[in-house]
Amino acid sequence: MAAIKVHGYHASTATVMVLCCLNEKEVEYELVLVDLPTGAHKKPEYLALNPFGVVPTIQDGDLTLYESRAIIRYLAKKFQGQGTDLLGSTLSEEALVYQWCEVEGQSFNPPALSIVSQILVVPMRGGSTDEAAVEMNVEKLEKVLDIYEERLSKSKYLAGDFFSLADLQHLPCTHYLVNACGKGDLISSRKHVNAWWEDISSRPTWKKVAENMKFG
């Protein structure tokens, strides 16, 4: 079987989400560089794969698929029984995995990614960080993390006592918040969130992709 092609960029949070999942599932892949700094994602060749012009997009045989969260769900299903099981073992467990995946996509990621963008990406493009926007999004994220703290005081991982797609989805953006944006206190000030973060960010499958998360 040919390796799955991942068209993406090593510093993109959405790309590394998919790479981490492939590592967890012990699936071979080939990373095809879409060089974001030179605008490769807006060129016709890439837009033919993904009309939204964002990374990543995978090609697995005849299937072309984009949207990182849909990709990891597909991988978790296709390779069920290989590598780490990321969906729980019953329909109810899977439902809770998806619930927390949606919480990540709808409530955690919007403020978290705005902070990362303002502190990390805007200056790289020659702009100035909008401090008011950072503050507003930090406030939003604090409220979300307070709910996580309560949840993680009752179960080791978000969906239950097993590592799942829901936890995995949080790795890339939290990595930047903690290690590149000076916002580690959002995590370390919350006992159970901090223990969870220490746990999930020390997974070898994650460390392998995290070390390449550098722009340029």
Added chain:
Amino acid sequence: MAAIKVHGYHASTATVMVLCCLNEKEVEYELVLVDLPTGAHKKPEYLALNPFGVVPTIQDGDLTLYESRAIIRYLAKKFQGQGTDLLGSTLSEEALVYQWCEVEGQSFNPPALSIVSQILVVPMRGGSTDEAAVEMNVEKLEKVLDIYEERLSKSKYLAGDFFSLADLQHLPCTHYLVNACGKGDLISSRKHVNAWWEDISSRPTWKKVAENMKFG
């Protein structure tokens, strides 16, 4: 088997998304009113079900589940083989369903819901519509719908030639855009998007819930 309880509000887009799905799957349910105008979603009784204080939340036997898009995924799986199949029939089809579900959640819904909120909800609460915000979000949505137009020129529905969760997710917000916000031109000006909307919004399962989508 006891009917599934849906704690929600008849005018909430997320609630009616779930109700429409239950109708498609021909599943009995009981709607338990969470009266948003009186702040029932922020009271301890409801927060014990859903700490984020938003509707809907379902109870199905021992399982309590929130996040509308996770709920409909659960229902589509649990009742596979009953009512309308909403996930396609192969793993690749299911992957494309989830891809377009993510497009809805990440690219379509944020601008669409902002427009609905500014035009419909803000004035209801005594505020004034921020016209600049509406315009900015209309521009964002136009770009997304241009991609939909291209996609729907090649397949009848978003994920392929079958109605799926991906189409269903678009019903509530588009209903308000077209029928309550005066933004029907966003749809009618695009030939294939318009044909798709005419098709999906005429489904009896949808008309049944749409007629109750009134505030107050």
